[in-house]
Amino acid sequence: MSDYYEPSDLKRFREIAENATELGGKFFDYYGAVLSEGALTEREKALIALAVAHAEQCPYCIDAFTRTCLEKGSNLDQMTEAVHVAAAIKGGAALVHGVQMRKVAAKLSM
């Protein structure tokens, strides 16, 4: 399983459109538009993408958006903080469900 994810496979991403051309085309058009400059800068979007990549633990996205962040002018301090944002939200999401645990436990207990 160690080579289940081949870094070079990222270049083959667009092959996914081969058996669903219209859907694939729509996705890649949307993907490009989302990451283009808008109300947020391309740099800000790349940092968000980097954080999400870590939350999703997608190796392709981590490779791609680490490079993109550097090429948009972010530095390692900023990129590390973005990963901490992902970690905080992921950790917070787990922890806040402790409220559910406490409610269920309260209901079951005398």
Next chain:
Amino acid sequence: MTKSLSYRHHPLSVVADQRALLAHGDVPRFEDRLQQAGIEALTRKTLRIMQINVGKLCNQTCRHCHVDAGPDRREIMSWETMTSCLAALERSEIEIVDITGGAPEMNPHFRELVEHVRALGRHVIDRCNLTILTLPAYADMVAFLARHEVEIVASLPYYLGERTDAQRGTGVFDRSIDALRMLNAAGYGQPDSRLQLSLVYNPTGAFLPPAQEAVEADYRRELARRFGIIFNRLYCITNLPINRFLEYLIESGNYDDYMQRLHDAFNPAAAHGVMCRDTISIGWDGALYDCDFNQMLDLRCNHGGPQHIRDFNAEALDGAAIALGQHCYGCTAGAGSSCGGAVT
């Protein structure tokens, strides 16, 4: 401190081998990529800039240096060759003389060259590594440059010390900041001053530079906030895969991906704006090249005219095809790259 490839007798110090290595990669030939984009050939326009490389001697040994410069290099331009440059300049309409190295200030004839070029009424650029200005032997250099209204184009690959030192050597960032403060104090970069101070960002690794205006805003904010430093403009320059940057790419396992990245980011608009179209590059020994990168790969001008500055013929250059190689992908990637930064 790292030694030059030449000093270490590294295989890459043989430039013919570098050219062969670049030519045999997986990336399509640069000429073919141009043609695919509808550009038959890159040809010269009116000559505007004379870039003189006055030698490979430098007080630093940066890891990305495309010149393979350093304290162990001894190739420097003689005064005789400089007089040939001045004679060629006098009989041409060239507007700008761009002096580079190595550390150009270390050439013993640097000041005389600047004085003569200024006497001809031409604009002078000094491509300065900054730290040279902090050495006791060059204590009056800032005043000299200011007196002659020389534009400073200074290397500062990032506004933070860690990344700058990783590329240029331990302690270089702090000494660069000292030099920038000296330049600001002499009037460089100040509002309404004629003394122009440009900074150069270049990536501290195997990636392309960011948008020039975006990173310029970062530099302006951070250098002012952290160090009280001001400057006129920032140029983003892509690292070309030659000499010590090529060594870094190969040793770090990034070479193939970097070449592919340059190829994938090919921008036809950048190809139209490359600096070699209006620049002549002169080597320390007086040989002529289309650009400083071709100079380092010993790719001579193929204009059919004389190959040495002493026999300079500007007319022969006009419309001539530029000598190309796989390294040219570096100047046409993304927003493009030149000694004057992005080209689109």
